[in-house]
Amino acid sequence: MRLNLTLVLLLTLVWAVGGARTETSSKKAMKHRFVFYPKDNPTTVVLTGDHWGWNPAAVPMTRQSDGTFTVEVELEEGAYLYKFVADGKWYHDEKNPNRVSDGFGGFNSILVIGSGKSKLPLRRSTLLNLAASPVEFRVQGVPSDFKQGWIPVRFEEGQLVYDDREPTATHGRLLLSAEMLSLPQEKGTSHSLAPRQIFVYLPKGYFTPGSKHRYPVIYLHDGQNVWDDDRCCFGHGGWHLNTLLDSTTTLPQAILVGIPNSSARLAEYGLGADILRLRPSPYHRFLREVVKPRIDQDFRTRRDRKHTAVMGSSMGGIVSITTGYVYPDTFGVVAALSPAFQVPDAQGRTxxxxxxxxxRGRFRLYVDNGTAGETQDGAPLTREFVNLARQKGWKDGVDFEHFEDVGAAHNERAWRMRAWRPLKFILESRSR
Structure with a gap:
């Protein structure tokens, strides 16, 4: 059954978690008791969800004598997505059968308070609603008189700090845009993409005196997660792509552009209202009309499609593939790690x-997947996609590659370990 149809049915249900009780409050809200049944012996458990902005420290839960963790929360009538965070690891509610894909290879549990009718548009609004706060980063130690357009940065214990080190021939440089980049809102539309700062990695050798060498560019989704930040990504650490290119002696060098996601990630990266029309979404347009021109203007890039790639994981893998379909004359190479093929558009199509x-799209395509976890990292659906791609004309060793990472989970640690594969596919490209 299509995921969106499942969600419509689920949102008409009223249920209790693990036999928990609900009662009406005087504020026309309801109190709900959440119960987490741990498989091991966690020290701390926290309740979080869309209502709390997915803050991993949102609502601490209390250990009970039977080993469970509980908390009672007052919520207004409607539908809510939630998870439990036990010692930093995220879990859906196994006692609740009502769940939907979280876009990361797992599930979000669904709680409906009251009739749920006030939140019945949740499915469509979750897929299409771009409302989100600006994506801005705090950098420590920036000189008060700093006036340049790009701030040199590095990660220290999970914090961005000003990098005052001189560029060398053995290490590239990570930059953060000093200004927020934004897509002008079209007249007569309600689509407003959150403005954001973006990251750029300039490879070793870029600052060689007198060099006029131009570099291919890889645009990366979830761009705050792809650097050497060991504290990010639910404890899995970042992809370390900057240190990978710093240390490699075999891969060609490239400029990497990290475009951070906002809290409206599902709407930004998703398939929208009708994916079969292949119309550019606001995020697609932001990438092509705002980000790429700025990168081509400020840095020594190779601007043609053969040397312009998009890359991402999970939902970032989905938007990478749709970018290739929507803008084939701009983006000639696509890499999708553990793509969330199960996520539909508002019509239920994938x-x-x-x-x-x-x-077959007019782009070279790399796809991979793991096999671990309750969803097997989407392996069955990825294999189905791969077989279909081959039937439609993509050719292994020419313009297509699929890698199955047996035993790998759906997280940044797994993607970091095999990131060299899509980079090799992109940077050692064969001309079509």
Whole structure:
């Protein structure tokens, strides 16, 4: 059954978690008792969800004598997505059968308070609502008289700090845009993409005196997660792509552009209202009309499609593939790690339906997956996509590569370990 149809049915249900009780409060809200049943012996457990902005420290839970953790929360009538965070690890509620994909290879549990009718548009609004706060980063130690357009930065214990070290021939440089980049809102539309700062990695050798060498560019989604930040990504650490290119002696060098996601990640990266029309979303337009021109203007790039790639994981893998379909004359190479092929558009169609209707895209394509976890990192659906891609004309060793990382989970640690594969595919590209 399509995920969106499942969600519509689930949002009409009223249920209790693990036999928990609900009671009406005087504020026309309801108190709900959440219960977490740990499989081991965690020290701390926290309740979080969309209502709390997915803050991993949102609502601490209390250990009971039977080993469970509980908390009672007052919520207004509606539908809520939630998870438990036990000692930093995220879990859906196994006692609650009502769940949807979280876009990361796992599930979000669904709680409906009251009739749920006030939140029945949740499915469509979750897929289409771009409302989000600006994505801005605090950098420590920036000189008060700093006036340049790009701030040199590095990560120290999970914090961005000003990098006053001189560039060398053996280490690239990580930069953060000093200003927020934004997509002008179209007249007569309600689509307003959150403005954001972006990251750029300039490779070793870029600052060689007198050099006029131009570099291919890889645009990376979830761009705050792809650097050497060991504290990010739910404890898994970042992808370390900057240190990977610093240390490699075999891969060609490239400029990397990290575009951070906002809290409206599902709407930004998702398939929108009708993916079969292949119309650019606000995020697609932001990438092509705002980010790429700025990068081409400020840095020594190779601007043609063969040397311009998009890359991402999970939902970032999905938007990488749709970017290739929507803008084939701009982005000629696509890399999708553990893509969330199960996520539909508002009509219930997925990327498999796109390939069935539109055939092979005019771009080189790398796809991979793991096999671990309750969803097997989406392996069954990825294999189905791969078989379909081959049927539609992508050729292994020419313009297509699929890698199955047996035993790998759906997280940044796994993607970091195999990131060299898509980089090799992109940077050692064969001309079509």
């Amino acid at each position: 990327l498999l339906d796109v390939v069935k209707k539109h055939g």
